[in-house]
Amino acid sequence: MRVALFLSTWLLCLGAMATPNEPATLDRTSWPEPLTSPALFDVASRAEILTFAHALLATEALDENALKQRLNLKNINLDSIDTVRQRLWRQLLVNYNAAQQSCDQDASFCYLIEDMPTLREQAGKFAVADDSFYAAWAEPSREFHRRYLDEQLRLAALFPQTGSEIGLYGAHEFNGAEMNDRLFLLTFASGPSQLPGTTDWLTDYLRKQSMSATFFVLGNSLQARLDKTSQQAVRSLYKGQCVGVQGWEYRSHSHWQDWQNSILRSNALVKQQLPDSHVPLFRPPYGQRRADSGEFFQSQGLQVALWNIDSQDKAASLTAEQSAHRVLTLMLLWRHGVIAFHDTQDKVRTALPWLLKATAQSGLGWEGCEDRMPASDGGR
Known part of the structure; x- marks a missing residue:
């Protein structure tokens, strides 16, 4: 019976999974400034946070079937996905708050974000103009964060049945x-x-x-x-x-x-x-x-x-x-x-x-x- 239970669990997990996409990467030479100071690190950090938040917000409009298709999975755990989404939002807010402490030194990508509603609002309308100093970075970054977010949501969709770094099982x-x-x-x-x-x-x-x-x-x-x-x-x-x-x-x-x-x-x-x-x-x-x-x-x-x-x-x-x-x-x-x-x-x-x-x-x-x-x- 124990062997049969193991096999059925293994087959269930196998049936839920499909081949993942290639891992996301971003050519950092598309970013026009070297990170030669803490303030310039923060500028780049704010830009990446807002781009990822924009991608995260867009996924909330997807229903279960659309998520399955996008993540290339036959079965998904919607509760786990929602839990991970909320955790990501909380971390993004904390991170943006830390990154905006240097806005008095360089105001690039600085917006009045004080709470979750304003973060979501700015994420929804975030865009980089075609004539921006950062224009060459914008599209590669959007593609990176879309693919990286898919990596995270895919892990979330399989958790906790399939363990991964996306979540913790306890204080240990x-x-x-x-x-x-x-x-x-x-x-x-x-x-x-x-x-x-x-x-x-x-x-x-x-x-x-x-x-x-x-x-x-x-x-x-x-x-x-x-x-x-x-x-x-x-x-x-x-x-x-x-x-x-x-x-x-x-x-x-x-x-x-x-x-x-x-x-x-x-x-x-x-x-x-x-x-x-x-x-x-x-x-x-x-x-x-x-x-x-x-x-x-x-x-x-x-x-x-x-x-x-x-x-x-x-x-x-x-x-x-x-x-x-x-x-x-x-x-x-x-x-x-x-x-x-x-x-x-x-x-x-x-x-x-x-x-x-x-x-x-x-x-x-x-x-x-x-x-x-x-x-x-x-x-x-």
């Missing part, structure tokens, strides 16, 4: 939404890469920049590294960084019968081999985990570490530059949060340096990985 999970304005955390998953590889380059690069990030490793990949090198070599690899787990292998932990052992086994390996770098965090592959898994994670002292800014660097359709440009656009939109890269992808060698250079004078902060430690852990 976080996605960066609670972080302060202009503060970001770098995370890398699916490693370590084969030797020599991107993980080696990346950890060395971060140390040279006096930065730290959280690496979510796969148990089998870490064991392969240990077998080929040594414990000391692996400890040197992650020196100054934080290491959480992504399970023993890269597969969904939502319908896998051995999901608990996958997490326990990989977490024990990291804790034993990398005691100075280990953090009690689990990053679910594909963002998928069981809705009823909270008791397990809490009993193990683990937090589920999600994200709100996805580089989509694993997508074959995106180049390294496009992935970096996508991340920057989402940083402007959400203004804080957890950025997800993969250190098994060579794209990060180009994407990360470009991103740091593009934001170097923007007044942003990069949260140290140890600052993300659960309060009860007491530090490393």
Whole structure:
């Protein structure tokens, strides 16, 4: 009976899903100004917020059938979509309020927005004139936010039956939404890469920049590294960084019968081999985990570490530059949060340096990985 229930649930989820569209990206060279000050970051942020809000408002006129067609799904959860929409609106209002604090320095894209009704009103009539200084950016940005919004609504349409970063199952999970304005955390998953590889380059690069990030490793990949090198070599690899787990292998932990052992086994390996770098965090592959898994994670002292800014660097359709440009656009939109890269992808060698250079004078902060430690852990 248990097997039959699993199969029926799996088939139901499969039947609801269809092939997603290619991930959204925006060529940042269409934006006419470099982000060389906090005020100029805010100008670009206000522009992206209003463009996304305009796209979000337009979707509220779509009925269920129209949403299914647009999202390329056979079944959708309308309540989940509405919940995510409301959460997005609340975040947009908070973000725009933060971005308009510098309007006395540069009034571009500044409107009198004090509450939700005025935000919705301005979003509805937001447009960029053809002769505007920002005209070359306007249409590419509209297309980006339409496609990016579809990504989010598609995840919402499948939640909570299919877990993802779009929502939390409990207080044992976080996605960066609670972080302060202009503060970001770098995370890398699916490693370590084969030797020599991107993980080696990346950890060395971060140390040279006096930065730290959280690496979510796969148990089998870490064991392969240990077998080929040594414990000391692996400890040197992650020196100054934080290491959480992504399970023993890269597969969904939502319908896998051995999901608990996958997490326990990989977490024990990291804790034993990398005691100075280990953090009690689990990053679910594909963002998928069981809705009823909270008791397990809490009993193990683990937090589920999600994200709100996805580089989509694993997508074959995106180049390294496009992935970096996508991340920057989402940083402007959400203004804080957890950025997800993969250190098994060579794209990060180009994407990360470009991103740091593009934001170097923007007044942003990069949260140290140890600052993300659960309060009860007491530090490393």
